[in-house]
Amino acid sequence: MEGINYYIKIGPYIKELREKNNMTKSQLADGICSISYITRIENGERCPTSVILRQITNKLGITPEYLFRAIESPTSLQVKDLLDQIFTDIEKHNFKNIYKLIIKKEKELDIRSIHDMQIIETFKCISTTFLNENYHWGMDEVKNILAPTYIEGSNPTDIEFMLLFSYGCFLLLSDQQEKAYAYLKNIEKYLDNIQFLHTRVLFPAFYIFLIAACLDTSNFKEASLYLNATIDYCKKYNTYSYLRELYFLKSELFDHLNNDKEFTIWYNKALMLHELIKNSDDEYFDVFIKNRLKKLKTS
Template identity: 25%
Template sequence: MDKEVLGKEIKKLRKLRNLTQKQLAEGICNQSEISRLEKGEVFPSIDILHLVANKLKVPTFYFYEVLIHDNISYKNNLTGKLMTLVQNKDYIEVYKLVENELKKTECHPEFKQFLLWQYYVSAYYLKKINSDTCLTELKLLLQQQTFGTNVIQDLFIKNSIANIYAEKRKFKESIRYYDSILNSEIDSLEYTAFRNKVLYNLSKVLFLDNQIELSLSTLDEAIEWLCRNSDMSLLGQVYFQKAECLEKLNYPYDEISECYKKALFFFKLLGLTYYEKIIIEKKQRYLN
């Protein structure tokens, strides 16, 4: 058994549950022992591992599953590579990598759920399966028992479902899934950042569904969060979408122009040349 792998998993789950080392240790052992566990310096006794598992809300055998199936470094590298490919919409390479990985020996349920998620979504965008098949398989993934160790991953899958419904112009179903994500009570930085991306996705669907005022208020919520947290990652897209809402609602030229100019500024700052080209080509009259 690998002490370092076990320690990293305990630390990951503790942060996911929003617990400090002191809170995790309470009623179990000294905080210093939790610190040593997470650093991979010692193995816990069976009794302590059982108590730690209970407080982290996973069955004790989960840790044995991790130690048996998971090569943490390999898994993290593959996950990072796949997510980069997805961002670049290279679904051919995603499909190829995941298909090969799924042919290997059994992996931990959480990681297998991740691989199958990428497999079905890439298959859909490559037209190997239709939207209905993809939606069915993604919904089945949400029903699989992964012990709740990565609730964020379930929300990512819900976001994919919402996106596909939006592409099918089934806006009611799409909005329902986005709302489900936004109403989740998860206290983690990863969720908070992801939630803002979902707000942006929701605003686009509301716009397409002609709920312009609601789209605008959703965008203002996203802008307020991004500015408060000094996060520029989506500001260009959000300001662009807000400008389109203002156009649709016949706001004054100056207000629309200001939003498009802000969008262009952030596109240039972040090197988003694809979006920069779109705004220059289609919204030039507001950039003078």
């Protein structure tokens, strides 16, 4: 396959975007570089530094990634649009829509990037597993998706970590509580080394299942510490949809501690927040509560 010289192709594309925005070279260069530098970039005579490229694309209302995708192939931007929609839906627990989107789009799009393909396969696996409640299939699929890129024991990317913790999640949901607790505790160490996040919900999503595993294995002190830290994180980074599960898990902790008053307070907080922010097709939280209540009744 013939390689793409991105920097020769960047210039004409930047010029096209500048003109579409009715922006002069002087306006684009202002605060970034000289007008002559912009001219040389647009003519393909100069390769902009990563810092200058980011400043130019910001002023044009796009990102460097968007620019490279536009150059790479006509369908590359459509892949990005699909990925953006997937990450929006995962924040809403909208597994049905994720599955429908992927099934509809994956055969239409020219997906050249291994990384993009891994993201799509990851969310196809997660959505399929949750919708079908086939957790053993999900665990096998996680291993298959990780195999081409991940070396066991190495620091994972955020998507690889999502796959790793999904495996722990599926262990927990298949009633292998002790294994799930040990596995999730073991991979927690990787969180500090993740350099780039596609979405901030990765952290609360992981800790919700680690907290649940702590509760299921009677590690209540750990559960309390994780709950307080994760609730603070969600408030700080506006990942409020995950507070519902966290509030419910806090009520569950108080039930284990035989504190009926605090159980009622946090249980009602979870339900109230759910009513405020739920989506029309959000069944995830209802299923989550039903399954956790069933565990409480049998514990």
